[in-house]
Amino acid sequence: MRIIMASDYIFPLGGAEIHxxxxxxxxxKAGHQVRLLGTAKAPGxxxxxxxxxxxxxxHRLKDSADDFKPDILHVHHFSYLLSPSILKAxxxxxxxxVLTVHDAHLLCPRTWLVxxxxxxxxxPMGPHCLYRGCALKxxxxxxxxxxxxxxxxxxxxxxxxxxxxxxxxxxxxEVFGPEKVINLPNFSPAFHHDPIPIPPRPILLYCxxxxxxxxxxxxxxxxxxxxxxxxxEVRLVVVGEGPxxxxxxxxxxxxxxxxxxDFIGRVPHQEVSKFYREARVVCIPSLWQENFPTSxxxxxxxxxxxxxxxxxxxxxxxxxGITGFLFRPGDPHDLAxxxxxxxxxxGLADGMSRNMAFHRPFLEREEYLARLVRVYESLLG
Numbered sequence: 001m002r003i004i005m006a007s008d009y010i011f012p013l014g015g016a017e018i019h020x021x022x023x024x025x026x027x028x029k030a031g032h033q034v035r036l037l038g039t040a041k042a043p044g045x046x047x048x049x050x051x052x053x054x055x056x057x058x059h060r061l062k063d064s065a066d067d068f069k070p071d072i073l074h075v076h077h078f079s080y081l082l083s084p085s086i087l088k089a090x091x092x093x094x095x096x097x098v099l100t101v102h103d104a105h106l107l108c109p110r111t112w113l114v115x116x117x118x119x120x121x122x123x124p125m126g127p128h129c130l131y132r133g134c135a136l137k138x139x140x141x142x143x144x145x146x147x148x149x150x151x152x153x154x155x156x157x158x159x160x161x162x163x164x165x166x167x168x169x170x171x172x173x174e175v176f177g178p179e180k181v182i183n184l185p186n187f188s189p190a191f192h193h194d195p196i197p198i199p200p201r202p203i204l205l206y207c208x209x210x211x212x213x214x215x216x217x218x219x220x221x222x223x224x225x226x227x228x229x230x231x232x233e234v235r236l237v238v239v240g241e242g243p244x245x246x247x248x249x250x251x252x253x254x255x256x257x258x259x260x261x262d263f264i265g266r267v268p269h270q271e272v273s274k275f276y277r278e279a280r281v282v283c284i285p286s287l288w289q290e291n292f293p294t295s296x297x298x299x300x301x302x303x304x305x306x307x308x309x310x311x312x313x314x315x316x317x318x319x320x321g322i323t324g325f326l327f328r329p330g331d332p333h334d335l336a337x338x339x340x341x342x343x344x345x346x347g348l349a350d351g352m353s354r355n356m357a358f359h360r361p362f363l364e365r366e367e368y369l370a371r372l373v374r375v376y377e378s379l380l381g
Contacts, residue, residue, distance in 0.1 A: 001376060002033045002068060004061070006086055007076035010038035012269045014209065015294030016102035020076050022189040023372075030369055035068050037061060039081060050083060052146050057082045058089035065093060072376050074098045075158075079105045079146075084153030091157035096379035099154065100162040103291055106151060107171055109135040109144040112213045112288030113312070120289060120311065120329065124171050151175065159379050162372075164292035165313030182375065185361060186292050187368035188301060196303050198280055198353050202234040202343040205279035205304070207272060207295045210242030213288035215309065218332050220248060223257045225336035230343050234260060236283075239275050241266040276302035280349055281342045284308040287330055292317065297362050299324075305352035307338055317361040323352055 005024050012018045024034045037060065050056075061073070073090045075082070075097060090097045104113045107124040115121045116134045125147055129135040135144040154161070154176060161181045163169035169183040204226075208214055216238065227234050238248070238261060245263065252258040264275070276282065282299035284290070289312030296317045299306045306324035308314045318324040325338035342349050363371070 001072065001373070002035075002070045003027060003072045003074055003376070004035050004037055004064060004068065004070045005074050005076070006037040006061070006078070006082060008038055008078060008081040009040075010036045011040045016076055018189075018269060018294055019100075019102070019186055022187075026187070026365055026369055030373075033068075035064060035070070037064055037082075037086070048142065051080060052083065052149060054081070054083040054085050056085075058085035061086045061089045062093070065095065070095060071380060072096050072098060074100070074376075076100050076102060077105075079150065084150055084157070087153045087157035096376075097158045098160050098162065098375060098379070099158045100164070101168060101172060101291075102164070104168075104171075104289060106147065106154065107175070109140045109147060111143075113171075114213070114288055118287070118330070124175050160375055162375070165316050167289070167313040167316065168291045184368070184371055184375070185363050186294075186297065187363045187365050188297060188360075189365075196277055198304070198349055199278060201278075201280065202230055203279045204234070204236045204281050204283050204307075204339065204343075205239070205275055206236065206283045206285070207239040207275065207298070208284075208293070210238070210240050210244040210248060212244060213286065214242075214244075215285035215287040215330065216244065216248055217251060218287070218330055218335060219283055219285045220251050220255065220257070220261065221332035222336040222339065223252070223260060224255050225333065226339050226343070227257060227260060229336070229340040234343065236261045237264060237275060237279065238262065239264045239267050239272060272298070273302070276304055279304055281324075281339065282306050283335075283339075284314060285335060286311060286314070288312070290314050292362075300356050300360055300362070303353040303356050305342055305349050305356070307335065307342060319355075319359050323356050323359050 007020050009017050027034050073095050109125055109129055113121050135141050161172055162184045163172050163181055164186045166183050169181050172181045206216055223236055252261045276298055282304045284295055286309045291313045296306055306318045308318045308326055309329040310326040311329045318326055320326045327334040327338050
């Protein structure tokens with residue numbers, strides 16, 4: 001089978017792009033032919049007009065399809081660069097389209113399913129975004145209009161939508177209909193994993209982008225309480241880069257815990273494993289409604305218990321009290337209480353680590369591939 005795999009960015013920018021590249025490799029190893037469509041450059045300044053519709057990508061898809069003769073177009077992200085032009089071009093040529101949705105871009109004009117007051121929103125985009133004031137600022141109003149056009153293109157041109165979490169599937173089904181949306185959890189990128197013993201040092205690890213919606217500030221605000229309860233050895237290792245870094249460093253200084261926080265910066269994905277190995281607990285303190293974060297999969301692959309917000313798809317990935325703890329989103333005290341237990345209660349983290357071998361929320365490679373190929377084949381008649 002020939003598949004064009006399309007996304008705004010085709011390099012390991014984040015979890016969605018890492019999944020795309022792992023998936024392309026998995027399909028090729030199984031004997032399928034894959035061609036990537038997107039840009040390998042770092043994100044530049046977004047052009048608002050071309051985000052609505054960029055005919056250049058439609059021409060690139062047509063040129064690629066004329067040469068490659070694909071059976072399926074599998075799209076991941078298209079909201080920033082590709083635009084719905086590729087969906088319309090595929091529909092016009094009769095090429096079946098599968099869309100994997102990795103986040104809430106099609107569901108919320110503020111992107112993160114969090115309202116203007118920072119509270120969780122359980123409804124996909126609609127008139128309530130206007131009368132509650134979430135989409136009244138010029139940029140958010142622009143995004144609201146853009147999403148109406150993007151949703152229409154998805155409704156008309158996409159044959160099947162894949163949602164990695166049940167949480168996201170339910171929201172997408174409200175918009176696009178339950179017959180179009182399926183839940184297919186992401187897969188583990190490695191074949192087999194041996195449990196790695198948890199180190200004795202009390203190290204908390206955050207691995208991801210340093211942006212507001214990721215909630216790293218909640219983790220830093222909790223650190224003084226954690227340190228008072230567990231002692232001076234506790235450390236927080238922050239792997240990643242983003243616009244919030246300076247603010248987070250200043251916050252750590254103001255809270256007098258800067259010496260306990262190691263800001264590592266951006267690390268090549270293939271080198272991240274050593275930080276998971278050295279950690280005792282992996283933290284996912286998100287304020288936005290996460291879907292199926294790669295950091296949670298990597299925590300399982302390294303047998304590291306997870307401390308995560310009770311938000312979005314995270315409760316599907318963390319069995320509370322079994323493979324980690326869930327805490328109230330945005331609550332530094334609740335985070336601290338759970339972290340202290342995981343760092344200091346004898347046998348707790350080790351037991352959670354062992355449980356992770358039997359309570360995995362993701363699919364193994366072979367099962368994922370078989371289920372995805374069945375989706376492809378169902379669209380080819």
